[in-house]
Amino acid sequence: MRNLHVRSWPAALFAAAATIELVAAVLSWGLEPKWDTSLYAVYALAAAGAGTLIVSRHPGHRIGWLLVATGVFQSLASDLAQGWGLRAAEHRWPGGAFAEWVALWSWVPSAIVIVLTFLLFPDGHLTRRRWQAVVWVNVVGVALTLPGWAMDPSLDDQFVGGRNPYAFRSASIVLEGLGMPLLLGSVAVAIVPLVQRYRRSSGVERLQLRWFVFASVFAAIVLPVSALMWNTAPAVRLLPALALTAMPVAAGVAILRYRLYDIDLAISRTLAYAALTMVLAGTYAGAAVALGAAVGRSSAWVTAGATLAVAAVFRPLRHRIQRTVDRRFNRTRFDALRQMTGFLDDLRAGRAVPEDVEPTLRRVLGVDDLQVRLSLPHGGSTVDLSGTPVADDLAAGQTSWPIRHAGTLLGTVVAPGELAERRSLVSKVLEAGSMAVEIARLRVELRHQLDEVEASRARIVAAADDERRRIERDLHDGAQQRLVSIGLALRHAQHTLGSGDVEVSRTLDDAVAEITVTIDELRELARGLRPAVLDAGLGAALHELARRAPLPVKVVADSRRFPPDIETAAYFCACEGLTNAVKHSRATKVVLSARCRNAALLVSVADDGIGGAAADRGSGLTGLSDRVAAYGGTFCIHSNGTGTTLLAEFPCVS
Amino acid sequence: MRVVIAEDQALLREGLARMLRDSGHDVVATLADADGLLETVQWKRPDLVVTDIRMPPTFTDEGARAALAIKHTESDVGVLVLSQHIETTHAVSLVAHRGFGYLLKDRVLEVGEFLATAERVASGGSALDPMVVSTLLSPRSDGPIARLSERERGVLELMAQGLTNAGIANRLVVSERTVEAHVRHILTKLDIAERDDGHRRVLAVLAYLDRAHRT
Numbered sequence: 130m131r132n133l134h135v136r137s138w139p140a141a142l143f144a145a146a147a148t149i150e151l152v153a154a155v156l157s158w159g160l161e162p163k164w165d166t167s168l169y170a171v172y173a174l175a176a177a178g179a180g181t182l183i184v185s186r187h188p189g190h191r192i193g194w195l196l197v198a199t200g201v202f203q204s205l206a207s208d209l210a211q212g213w214g215l216r217a218a219e220h221r222w223p224g225g226a227f228a229e230w231v232a233l234w235s236w237v238p239s240a241i242v243i244v245l246t247f248l249l250f251p252d253g254h255l256t257r258r259r260w261q262a263v264v265w266v267n268v269v270g271v272a273l274t275l276p277g278w279a280m281d282p283s284l285d286d287q288f289v290g291g292r293n294p295y296a297f298r299s300a301s302i303v304l305e306g307l308g309m310p311l312l313l314g315s316v317a318v319a320i321v322p323l324v325q326r327y328r329r330s331s332g333v334e335r336l337q338l339r340w341f342v343f344a345s346v347f348a349a350i351v352l353p354v355s356a357l358m359w360n361t362a363p364a365v366r367l368l369p370a371l372a373l374t375a376m377p378v379a380a381g382v383a384i385l386r387y388r389l390y391d392i393d394l395a396i397s398r399t400l401a402y403a404a405l406t407m408v409l410a411g412t413y414a415g416a417a418v419a420l421g422a423a424v425g426r427s428s429a430w431v432t433a434g435a436t437l438a439v440a441a442v443f444r445p446l447r448h449r450i451q452r453t454v455d456r457r458f459n460r461t462r463f464d465a466l467r468q469m470t471g472f473l474d475d476l477r478a479g480r481a482v483p484e485d486v487e488p489t490l491r492r493v494l495g496v497d498d499l500q501v502r503l504s505l506p507h508g509g510s511t512v513d514l515s516g517t518p519v520a521d522d523l524a525a526g527q528t529s530w531p532i533r534h535a536g537t538l539l540g541t542v543v544a545p546g547e548l549a550e551r552r553s554l555v556s557k558v559l560e561a562g563s564m565a566v567e568i569a570r571l572r573v574e575l576r577h578q579l580d581e582v583e584a585s586r587a588r589i590v591a592a593a594d595d596e597r598r599r600i601e602r603d604l605h606d607g608a609q610q611r612l613v614s615i616g617l618a619l620r621h622a623q624h625t626l627g628s629g630d631v632e633v634s635r636t637l638d639d640a641v642a643e644i645t646v647t648i649d650e651l652r653e654l655a656r657g658l659r660p661a662v663l664d665a666g667l668g669a670a671l672h673e674l675a676r677r678a679p680l681p682v683k684v685v686a687d688s689r690r691f692p693p694d695i696e697t698a699a700y701f702c703a704c705e706g707l708t709n710a711v712k713h714s715r716a717t718k719v720v721l722s723a724r725c726r727n728a729a730l731l732v733s734v735a736d737d738g739i740g741g742a743a744a745d746r747g748s749g750l751t752g753l754s755d756r757v758a759a760y761g762g763t764f765c766i767h768s769n770g771t772g773t774t775l776l777a778e779f780p781c782v783s
Numbered sequence: 784m785r786v787v788i789a790e791d792q793a794l795l796r797e798g799l800a801r802m803l804r805d806s807g808h809d810v811v812a813t814l815a816d817a818d819g820l821l822e823t824v825q826w827k828r829p830d831l832v833v834t835d836i837r838m839p840p841t842f843t844d845e846g847a848r849a850a851l852a853i854k855h856t857e858s859d860v861g862v863l864v865l866s867q868h869i870e871t872t873h874a875v876s877l878v879a880h881r882g883f884g885y886l887l888k889d890r891v892l893e894v895g896e897f898l899a900t901a902e903r904v905a906s907g908g909s910a911l912d913p914m915v916v917s918t919l920l921s922p923r924s925d926g927p928i929a930r931l932s933e934r935e936r937g938v939l940e941l942m943a944q945g946l947t948n949a950g951i952a953n954r955l956v957v958s959e960r961t962v963e964a965h966v967r968h969i970l971t972k973l974d975i976a977e978r979d980d981g982h983r984r985v986l987a988v989l990a991y992l993d994r995a996h997r998t
Binding site: 602605606609610611612613614616617618620621624641644645648649652655656660661662664665672673676677 | 792794795798799801802805837842843844867868869870871873887888889891892893894918919
């Protein structure tokens, strides 16, 4: 407990209670049943301890102080007094009867504690001022009952000496007759605001109340039952101490650590096991009676057979009872799991997509701002269900829950912190829904890998284009220029030589002519790789292309620029389309166009030929389709008897 | 002629300078890039500038832009742009200026023809590389050019290259009167108005060819 700094005052009181209990235990040890000594000491210390912790976390919390006071009073007035009374009777110490007398009436003030707790739980404040009246009635009741009880002669047999030294019959009858109805009535009325509070509550307060009500109901069942069976089954004498101890513990948990433990689960398990125990006991008894009638009462077969019968019904019964209890008493969890299962059925039947797991979780868990974050394998970036990267941190007041499937961490669910109150429900629901998350994650991963492949394809094509450009530059600016220089050197030699040697001069002429042819060839080669005119833009390159064509070509393009890679790809589309039109289509005219539409570059080559072109037949057109796809574009050919139109669309922001 | 050379490759630059000097011309300055070309021209007042089209830093059209700048401020200086490859867009638009030439770089190896062209440009004439012209004149099934005779097409090409009637006569080894007759026929067939001025005639022919090609 990080924030818990135990305060000195309550700590001192706790230490006092512990010391008193130690003394009381030493005094009563061996003079009454040992479990009696220890369990009531545990109860007093549990009350003082829970109170100390509550007051340390929430200074001034009335419930805390109430519990501390209960612990101290219990140890002092009940346990120490009783110890002294028992021991004094043994050793003839003074004041033994007085101590016994105190211990006997010491339970009466606890009615005030019960009423106050009912009225103040869990926040330490009254829901309405008018409930104060109940407290006053109770105090009056206690004030009348206490002396009445103290003077009651019917308690004579509770004293070691066999006589209540302060007995006063007539006063006792009057006081008890007046006080008891007030005391019991005020306790009964105090339940009303508690029930009201529970009904109106939600969220944290409801959880806290459930803890307390759970413990109260447990006590309300256990105390009368154990009183009834006090003499028939001595084992139940343990139960009141346990039930009493459960109350301060439940109050402490409710106020301090309600997030840690799932009250719904505790209730449902308690109910399920109680029911199971009863049914199994019944089964055992029934089987034993039936077998006993058959094979004789004391046969070992009876025990074995009954045990076997119980073992056989245990598993299926446990499941069925738990399910029934869940349906009745743990409705949220039952509904949540049923909704999640319904979603998974829809998913299998194709009525839902795995990404719907997020809205489904929101609906099932009843929170609007819930987000599923996936952690992708190999690289581990965090993305949402659409594959968009998200920051992997939590805002204030958010909690995250891991989602696992077959031992692999798929991601987390990020939700408001209140959801932590339903820890067990959340993990059950996530466990059920993890398959959908796994599928969603696989889909995101697939999309990412596809994007990666597309990007790498674009990079490869771009690299190839860069390489062409580099070679083209090398040819033009390197080899070609060098050849011109050599030619000039030869011409200089020829000039220096003068007209003297005709033979040599002719050889030099031939050499220069050869160089010229070579340069022409290099030029053609370079143009095929990538036309240098593309540097001036796609429009210029298309006009150039049109001028070289052996048939009329109309160009519709402006001087708008696009990314160089896109321009190159678009140029080759036009080039290939034009070549196709010239070679195969018997067209009489062609229209080349490059337009920008909706942030996309649209390149088309339309001819008026005989048609019959298809991307899957000509390898040139197939290669073109790949090239366009590499930039995330689309490529299509419409070809019929009246001509062919080749259309390529490149996405580009310009 | 007083010549300024701009060429980024040292070997080629020196080769060009030496060739021009061998032919008795005066190379007054050589530059390795287009920066300062205009200032050099204003300082040295040459008859002709020979410039490479692709030069540092971007190796695209620095030479062409410098050439245009020279034409705008020093319009009487002839500018001959050399290119590694044919590119009609630049070529046709540049030659629209008087005293402008556009040649493929390896044309310098035909020294005689190159010098004749250079002198024509220096004296205000035009020059368009034969390869560019033949691209413009590429055989087409339709159009008026198809109606020209073989000889007339030859004359049209030389006209487009910027040659004068005398130059054409010289090249084709015919009399100047014969060339004049061919030119008249061509202009009539293509429906181009007769022009006395050589440069205007080139422009008219180029404009016609360019238009014919775009449609």
